[in-house]
Amino acid sequence: MSALHDTDPQLASLVDAERRRQFDVLRLIPSENYVSPAVLAATGTVLTNKYSEGYPHRRYYEGQQVIDQVEDLANERARQLFGVEHANVQPYSGSPANLAVYLAFLAPGDPVLAMGLPAGGHLTHGAPPSATGRWFDAVHYGVRRDTGRIDLDEVRDLARSHRPKLIICGGTAIPRTIDFAAFGEIAREVGAILLADIAHIAGLVVGGAHPSPVGHADVISTTTHKTLRGPRGAMLMSTAEHAKALDKAVFPGLQGGPHNHTTAAIAVALREAAQPDFAQYAHQIVANAQALATALTDRGYRLVSGGTDNHLLLVDLTNKGVTGKVAAKALDAAGVELNFNTVPFDPRRPFDPSGIRLGTPAITTRGLAPQHMPQVAEWIDRTVRAAADGDESGYADTAAQVREFLADFPIFGETA
Known part of the structure; x- marks a missing residue:
């Protein structure tokens, strides 16, 4: 922090104030966490100086000898930790990651089935204010009034009636275990791609405290912070069958160059998440x-x-x-x-x-x-x-x- 204090003491004082605030309060927002000193250090490295449009060993800029190794390392750690065939660590955040799934598999106006925002879903799950709600034919399931839990019979009935091309499970305010196996059965019955959005529970999944969607979902999206305790970024994971479509949707479909300092911090967080503790x-x-x-x-x-x-x-x-x-x-x-x-x-x-x-x-x-x-x-x-x-x-x-x-x-x- 010394360089920041010397160059911009006004901003440095604000950072110090936020650091103190985070120390002094009970932080109970479920999407927030504290990153380790190693993740924080990686986020602030000289990797932020480098543009890297494209993918490892297939870049549009030269000078990628080190960056390619960083991204390869993060991808490999994601594949090993989650047990998936393909991983992409380039999405800037969870919303662009989810948008990439739409771009990869849907055309405007295609039907989508997801949890409604008022029931605990996410804006990018076809909510009316979101581009996903404006550009696609979103149908929403909710929870039962008597139990507050997802009614999988309703999900199945809606899937049979609307024949969605994409079904999404997961959300931002779901306090109960997500039955990925049941969602997978429904998706296969109607020929839909199943996206498991595990942004909130990714750390619980890799820590064995929540069932994994691997083997049930065609595509998995997650942020890399929240319970995973990494930097503010995102990942897409899938079977090998869908790797090419997803990668093309992320770049060049939605994004330019990845944030290499974030990629490095993701790699650190994934290594930490692989430890027994x-x-x-x-x-x-x-x-x-x-x-x-x-x-x-x-x-x-x-x-x-x-x-x-x-x-x-x-x-x-x-x-x-x-x-x-x-x-x-x-x-x-x-x-x-x-x-x-x-x-x-x-x-x-x-x-x-x-x-x-x-x-x-x-x-x-x-x-x-x-x-x-x-x-x-x-x-x-x-x-x-x-x-x-x-x-x-x-x-x-x-x-x-x-x-x-x-x-x-x-x-x-x-x-x-």
Whole structure:
């Protein structure tokens, strides 16, 4: 940081402030995490100086002798870690990765079947505001009102009725195990490509804490951060049969040169995820989430689907007399970072919904364990009740308690 402080002290002070903030608050947004010093170091290397349009050993620019080795290494580690035949680490993020799947296999107007955004799907799964909803004929499945879980009979009926060319499973607010085998059977029955979007659960998959889509899905997309604990990037994986179509869709279909510094950081994260202690980490994420679910349920909170099988909890605050947005803002002031979120069948609008979404990847990285979850739930409950009463007086005190508590949980050994 010394060069940044010397060159641009104003920006350096903002980076320092964000570093301090990340140390001092309970980070419960399920799509966020802390990267290791090695991942952080790789992200800031001189590899950012190099343009590399094309693929290893088939580039449009010269001087790729080292970059080709970096990308080959990342691809090979992805193939080995996930057990797939083909991997592409070039997508800039999860949304372009998903767009590449559409480009590879569909034409505008083709039918797509995916989970609806209000039920826990993603914008790129054919949601109306997204290009995928505007350019393709998207049909959406949801969850049952009585269980909060996917109704696979409904998925099968919709697939038979609409004959989609692409079926997508996975999403951004799904607290339960995804039945990849069942989705695979449905896709094969109607002749559809199955895309498993595992952006949220990739770390759980490689850590053995969630079933793998390999062998069931034709294509797998994932981000490389979240539970995988890498840099902000993405990957596409597939059988060998679909490798050429996917690669052409990424480049030259959607992108130019890959971000080589991110590719290097992905390679580091994949190596870290292949170590035995990462499996322990993945299972601890789930144990923490389930302990937090129990602690919140004991305090009268309504969890969508009644609990969680993974890293994520979706909480309906209707019975607490406060909206998700008001609660999320209050919790942020109290040192507890999460996000407001739509819940299935939510009568409120998306920017002011009934629910909150929270998860345990980041706090697990810091070393919190199931025995700490009742305290986390107490801070959440205290703040939500105060927000419902319009009483902001205790937020600063709660934030101070959180800060003092987290001082004993350094980030990868680094103290405040």
